[in-house]
Structure formats: structure tokens, C-alpha cells
Amino acid sequence: MGFNKVNNELTQTNLYDRVKKLLVSYEWSDCCFAVSGKKIKAHKLILCISSPVFEAMFYGPLSSDKEVVITDIEPEIFQQLLNYIYTDKVEISSIEEALELLYASRKYILDHLTDMCIAYIQTNICVDNVIQVLNYPDYDKQLTSCALKLFCEHARYLFRENIDMISSSCMEIILKSDQMNMKEVELIKNVFKWTKHYCQQNEIPETFENRHEVLFKNGLFELLRFNILSFEELEEITNNVNNILLPKDLNYIKKSLLLECENNERRSLHKHKYLPRSPLKLQWYLCYRSPLRPVAPLNIDLTNYIKHSRIKANKSIFINSLCIPARTPPNLAFYNDNVPKTYTELLSVSIVSVSDNKILQSKKFTSTVKYDSSVEIELSEPCFIKKNMWYNIQFMWPQNQFQPHSYVVEVRDRISYGYKTLTIEFDDLSNGTPVGSFLEGLKFCF
Numbered sequence: 001m002g003f004n005k006v007n008n009e010l011t012q013t014n015l016y017d018r019v020k021k022l023l024v025s026y027e028w029s030d031c032c033f034a035v036s037g038k039k040i041k042a043h044k045l046i047l048c049i050s051s052p053v054f055e056a057m058f059y060g061p062l063s064s065d066k067e068v069v070i071t072d073i074e075p076e077i078f079q080q081l082l083n084y085i086y087t088d089k090v091e092i093s094s095i096e097e098a099l100e101l102l103y104a105s106r107k108y109i110l111d112h113l114t115d116m117c118i119a120y121i122q123t124n125i126c127v128d129n130v131i132q133v134l135n136y137p138d139y140d141k142q143l144t145s146c147a148l149k150l151f152c153e154h155a156r157y158l159f160r161e162n163i164d165m166i167s168s169s170c171m172e173i174i175l176k177s178d179q180m181n182m183k184e185v186e187l188i189k190n191v192f193k194w195t196k197h198y199c200q201q202n203e204i205p206e207t208f209e210n211r212h213e214v215l216f217k218n219g220l221f222e223l224l225r226f227n228i229l230s231f232e233e234l235e236e237i238t239n240n241v242n243n244i245l246l247p248k249d250l251n252y253i254k255k256s257l258l259l260e261c262e263n264n265e266r267r268s269l270h271k272h273k274y275l276p277r278s279p280l281k282l283q284w285y286l287c288y289r290s291p292l293r294p295v296a297p298l299n300i301d302l303t304n305y306i307k308h309s310r311i312k313a314n315k316s317i318f319i320n321s322l323c324i325p326a327r328t329p330p331n332l333a334f335y336n337d338n339v340p341k342t343y344t345e346l347l348s349v350s351i352v353s354v355s356d357n358k359i360l361q362s363k364k365f366t367s368t369v370k371y372d373s374s375v376e377i378e379l380s381e382p383c384f385i386k387k388n389m390w391y392n393i394q395f396m397w398p399q400n401q402f403q404p405h406s407y408v409v410e411v412r413d414r415i416s417y418g419y420k421t422l423t424i425e426f427d428d429l430s431n432g433t434p435v436g437s438f439l440e441g442l443k444f445c446f
Contacts (some may be wrong), residue, residue: 031058033068034153038075050085058349073104081105084113089401092120094127099136099199106138117217122146123420126446127154128316128387133169134242148177150446153280154318155182157384159190164197166218168218175223180277184225185233191215192242196440212244226253228276232342282321282382288441289412289426295436297328297406300397307395309386309439310354310427313444317422318382322349322393323441328406329371345369347397372408374440382445390427393439409436 029041047054057063070078078099084105085089090113094097102117105296121143125133133147151158151174159182166174170195180187195211204210215221226234233252237243245253298307330339350362369375385391416424429439 003221012334030162031065031068032071033078035070035073035075035078039046040075040078041260041298046082046086051110053108053352057084061270073107074100077104081110083285084110086353087134090116092117095121095124095132098124102136102140103138120433125150126316127158127318128385131165132169134173135165135167148173149179149280151382152177152180153282154382155180155187155384157318159194161228161384163190163194164201164323166194166197166421168198168214168220168395171220172218174224175220178275178277179283181279183233184228184277185236188224188226188229188237189240189242191220192198192240192244195244196242208244213246225276227256229253229257230307232256232414242313247380259364282318282320282445284443284445286441286443287416287418287422287424288323289416289437291412293309294410296305298409298438300437301404302399302402305344305397305399307436308429309393310390310429311390311393311397311439311442312390312427313385313418314387314423315421317385317446318386319351319379319385319442319444320382321443322375322439324375324377324438324439324445325408326369326371326373326375328408342368342370345365345375349377349379349397350394350396351379352394360384360391376443378430388446392429395438412437412440416441418444422446 027372029043031042031047032046033040033042036092044054044058048058049055058066073081077097080090080092080097080101081104092101098117098120102114102121105111105113105117118140121133125147127150130147130150133143134151136143137378140208155174171191175187175191194210195214198204198214199206201211204214215224229237231254234250234257237431238250239243300307326345327343340432345368346366348362348364351360352358353360361379361381363377363380365377367375401432412426414428416425416426418424424442426437426439428435428439429437
């Protein structure tokens with residue numbers, strides 16, 4: 001053990017502490033790096049016992065004592081690399097940082113750090129950053145497989161919201177997938193639309209010919225499965241505002257489709273036999289709020305026919321359905337078996353972004369449900385909830401055919417913990433009145 005005299009007391013330090021002190025103080029440093037203009041000093045011996053690249057750099061036949069210039073790594077990332085080499089520890093705070101550090105770890109053959117970066121990315125990959133991972137230039141099967149599955153699960157949303165972020169290499173990976181939660185006709189229209197963004201990003205004139213060339217130059221056109229389209233779908237594509245099919249392309253596609261119809265078998269347009277992409281089944285999770293205590297039934301009438309709740313999650317999620325309580329049964333039901341045990345629930349649901357007051361989704365819900373039960377309201381399509389943003393959920397009953405009724409409610413937890421470190425916060429917006437929690441929980445996926 002080493003000893004350090006601080007405040008007239010001897011304090012023991014371990015080897016890690018002593019090596020880390022060298023990193024911070026640059027004491028006895030014997031090499032220097034110029035990383036994007038910033039000078040960073042280090043110690044050859046420590047670097048060389050960690051990385052064969054540094055060993056060759058400083059002790060190989062072409063070694064030099066000159067300052068080492070590094071232009072492909074940012075200073076903060078290189079400092080993270082040194083922190084790992086000196087301490088065996090690294091603190092990664094974002095996907096962006098993990099991807100840059102992954103590149104650096106591979107450049108200097110630090111296998112354990114590479115594994116740590118990949119593990120961090122796999123744990124933290126989500127809809128917010130999946131395109132960024134697929135855009136990563138250093139192809140990695142382990143990462144690509146995980147990211148591609150997530151993209152194809154939510155392809156419709158990602159093409160709609162983030163189409164301008166997709167690189168040509170990312171698009172190639174996407175189009176090679178045999179699974180996709182999107183019809184081929186919609187995929188083709190989105191790819192044609194993407195060529196506009198590609199031209200803008202690469203400062204190419206946005207002409208019909210250039211957009212057409214983008215698909216052929218990057219080998220993307222042959223990955224589109226025109227052979228599985230119907231003639232109606234092909235017409236839909238040609239009538240679309242983003243269509244870039246040339247007359248010769250269209251004639252060739254039509255001939256191929258006619259051949260398939262005549263022979264009653266599927267043929268490929270481009271020397272490869274493509275079948276329809278199979279859909280992916282989403283993994284849904286239930287976040288159910290724990291009941292804390294019962295309260296008086298919630299009365300819904302002409303003066304009180306709207307109920308609000310708010311939600312916020314620390315990770316971006318897709319909500320598939322909402323869980324609410326059912327009505328209390330009529331008094332006659334307790335001693336008369338002829339009274340119906342079910343009723344028709346009729347209400348509308350709206351999900352609104354609090355930040356801009358934008359309505360994300362609205363649905364009218366009608367269903368026959370049991371009294372004193374839980375009701376699941378499945379949304380028309382999964383609703384995307386951005387991380388750390390509040391969303392208002394409004395439940396409203398129709399006024400034109402209204403009869404007063406009561407719902408079984410309880411006061412429930414405001415914080416619920418989900419899967420993979422997900423935390424969902426609820427706000428019942430009761431204005432201080434203990435009327436219970438109308439939103440009991442929700443079903444979601446990542």
C-alpha cells in the first residue's frame with residue numbers, strides 16, 4: 001500500500017488511486033497527444049501495457065518521441081479512454097458518448113472497454129436513438145440486430161417523425177430486413193420521400209433524376225419488393241406525390257407482375273426472390289398503479305362529465321391501452337338477480353401534449369363491461385410518449401345522452417415502476433379534492 005500525508009495524518013491509498021493521481025497531475029508524463037488541438041499528457045508504460053496499438057506506437061520499429069496528433073477523436077472522448085486505461089472504470093452518460101467511445105476503443109484494441117460500450121448501448125437503446133445506432137458507420141452485427149428489430153417494430157412512427165435522420169447505409173440495413181410492421185406499398189412511398197432528404201443533406205439538387213439516381217447509386221432500388229405489390233398498390237405509388245419511377249421502371253414492374261399472375265407464382269424483379277416482410281409482434285407491458293385507500297364513488301353527471309389525468313415517463317414509450325374503473329352496480333343488483341350485471345360504457349379519450357397543447361390521439365370508446373371491474377381502453381394505434389414530458393389524458397362522457405352514474409375509484413400511487421428501469425409518474429389533477437384515481441394504469445412497449 002502507498003501512503004499520502006494529508007492534514008498531518010497518513011492515509012493509505014491503493015494502486016488505482018496512485019495511478020489515477022498520475023493521470024490527474026501528469027507527474028512523470030513522457031508522451032503528449034494533440035487531440036483536435038488540445039494537449040493531453042500521459043505515460044507510455046501505462047498506455048502500452050493496456051493497448052497493443054500504443055505499444056507499437058511507442059516501442060515498435062516505427063516508434064517516435066514526437067507529439068502524437070489525433071484528428072478523429074474528440075478531446076472529451078480521448079480523456080474518457082485514458083480514464084479507463086488508468087482506472088479500469090468509465091462513466092458513460094449518453095448513447096452519443098458510447099458510440100464515440102466505442103470507435104476509440106476499437107481503434108486502440110481495448111476489448112473490455114468495447115464490451116462495456118456495447119452493453120451500455122444495448123441497455124439504453126430506444127426509439128429516440130435507434131436511428132443514430134443504425135447510422136453508426138462501423139458495422140456491428142450485435143448492435144445492428146438489436147437496433148434493426150426496434151426500428152422495424154416502430155417503422156411507421158420513425159419514418160413519419162425522423163425520416164430526415166436516416167443515412168443511406170441505415171436505409172440499406174432497413175430494406176434488407178425480412179420483418180417490418182409496415183406494408184410494402186407504404187415502405188416504398190417512404191423510401192421515395194426519403195430521397196428528398198438525402199439530396200438536401202448531401203447538397204444535391206432535388207431533381208427527379210437525382211432522386212432516382214440516389215436509389216440506384218446506393219443499391220436501394222433492388223431491395224424494394226415491387227414483386228409482392230398488387231396492381232392497385234402500384235397505381236397508388238405512381239399517383240403519390242413522391243413517386244420517382246421512370247416509365248421504363250414502371251413497364252418492367254408491370255410485366256413482372258403480369259408474369260406472376262399468369263404463372264400463379266411469385267417472381268423477383270431483380271434476380272432475387274423476395275417474399276412479403278413478416279410483421280413483428282410487439283412486447284407489451286402492464287404498468288398498474290397500486291391502490292392506497294378507497295374513497296367515495298366518483299359521480300359523473302351533467303356538471304361533472306370530464307375527468308383529467310396526467311402522465312410522464314423517464315423513457316420514451318408507446319402506450320397501447322388505458323385502464324380505468326367500471327361503474328358501481330345499481331342498488332337493485334344486490335338483491336335482484338334479474339338486474340343486468342353489465343352495462344354499455346360510452347366515453348371519449350384524448351391524449352394531449354402539455355408542452356404544445358397538441359392532440360396526439362382521440363378515440364370514442366364503446367363497450368359492454370361488467371360492473372365493479374376494470375375496463376381496458378385500447379387506442380386506435382400506439383401513442384408515442386416522449387421521455388420527461390407531461391401528457392394530459394382526458395376522459396369525457398357525452399352530454400346528449402346522459403344519465404348520472406358512479407365509478408368505483410381509489411387513491412393510487414403517483415409513481416409506478418415499469419420494466420427496464422422505466423418510471424411512470426401520474427397526476428390525477430383532482431384540485432386537492434380526494435376523488436380517487438380514475439386512471440388505474442396503462443399498457444406500453446418501448
